[in-house]
Amino acid sequence: MAVIPLTDLTERAREIFRLVVEGYLADGLPVGSKILASDERVNLSPASIRTVLADLEGQGLLAAPHTSAGRMPTEIGLRLFVDGMMQVAEPTREERATIEQRLSDGGPIEQALEATSSLLSDISGAAGMVMVPSREPRLRQLSLVSLSPDRALAVLVGEDGQIENRVVELSEPSTASALEQASNYITARLAGKTLAEAVRVVQLEVASGRSELDNASKTLVERGLAVWSEDAAKRPVLIVRGQANLLDEAALGDIERVRSLLDDLENKQSVAGLLENARQAEATRIFIGAENRLFALSGSSVIASPYRDREGKVVGVLGVIGPTRLNYARVVPMVDFTARSLGKLIG
Structure with missing residues (x-):
């Protein structure tokens, strides 16, 4: 199913949709009509809210995991939200300083790459990935x-x-x-x-x-x-850190999906191939669930950004991988800033 234009949604539907997605990304749980009705930003009765939720589900943007449960965004809904509604939260001055400090502790470039992968894991709560630069020293x-x-x-x-x-x-x-x-x-x-x-x-x-x-x-x-x-x-073409972050409480309820994701990460050559798709991108790219065949079964998201050397040449790609309920608004600018910071260390 193709992503519908945001303009096809009424203002009321857009607001309900946004609140459902933001609620789901915050705690990984479906959002019900009672929770929405208690939100002061929603001036609708529970019955009217249920009607809107049903319409959004019919358009393929939301889904109900159980009959009596609330709604959660589908992969198509997440794509619509990320591309048209998300408001990114730029890293604070303190966060930028912390990132730069952790990457510039000295040592060989391999050490900086490993520090980058660990850093990405820490700031995203998911697994961090860094492709080793495909260049030789002179x-x-x-x-x-x-x-x-x-x-x-x-x-x-x-x-x-x-x-x-x-x-x-x-x-x-x-x-x-x-x-x-x-x-x-x-x-x-x-x-x-x-x-x-x-x-x-x-x-x-x-x-x-x-x-x-x-x-x-x-x-x-x-x-x-x-x-x-x-x-x-x-040398590995890919450095992965923080796989343990993928085994949180929410993930334990869907252990098969997590096992599939960990199996995917073991196949580093295939994951590196996915990151290669972001090498020519001008900005950070987001792959959601089945948009990429590799993660169709695990239903995972990848946020990836190329990093460049001091001459502006792309030498590698870094990013994070985790469940589709990643905090995109926070993680995307963090990944972008980390890529720029690592690039300053590459000769």
Whole structure:
């Protein structure tokens, strides 16, 4: 069923509809005619309210989970509310300061991404998700330091100033001079290149016989670069935090839906594919329930926003996932501000 235009609703129907949706999003419970009749903003009898509720149900905007229960919005009703009636609550100065502080505690970018996912979970009461940036660091310097005859410490300094360490297992003992030669070669010949570009340069030079490295140093260069390439391939494309938030009291009454949602989250590649749909968006996107095939069974909502590096290039997507009764008015601007704050940390 298509979403009807908001203009097709009378002013009275719009007000009743808005109160039902806001009540449901506040506590996750259906809203009945008695509750609406006690609201001073509604100047209607319970009988008149029931007539309006029945009309809204007939239009596919509301549903009654039980015969004697109140009404709750359908996914179509939620879409109408989010697109045409919702008034967002921008983060306060204190909330903005808290978000920026939690994301800028220093450390490698992976740490900031994990902090972002946890932060999104905390501010939404749902699960937070962050896609790892699909970009490689550019080399400024790489040093190899001996730890033992068959192990070395590789210290990579990126052009963005990030410093990372990895332990390299050596296939055969290496001398200090071989480690130094490999380090000097990488810094002099490969600075400014991504890891993938650096590996290709080394392979081409070795294949053409133009490499100045001896066999021992060549092996060290290849192993030093490979340890980062292997590490990048093993990194999750998606960091999810706060799944326990999905097991609240309201969710326990619909445990099959929650189990379906947790199963979906285990399939991180599919969830990452959904977030990719928000990569080209200019603003935060909202996916409600069956609007996305992945969450058709669990009936969940996703609020997602792209985040950009300092040059304005989209490098990833972050967001939250939870029940359709998310507090959209509060969470949407929080997700948007968090995306902008994370972007300031991406080189």
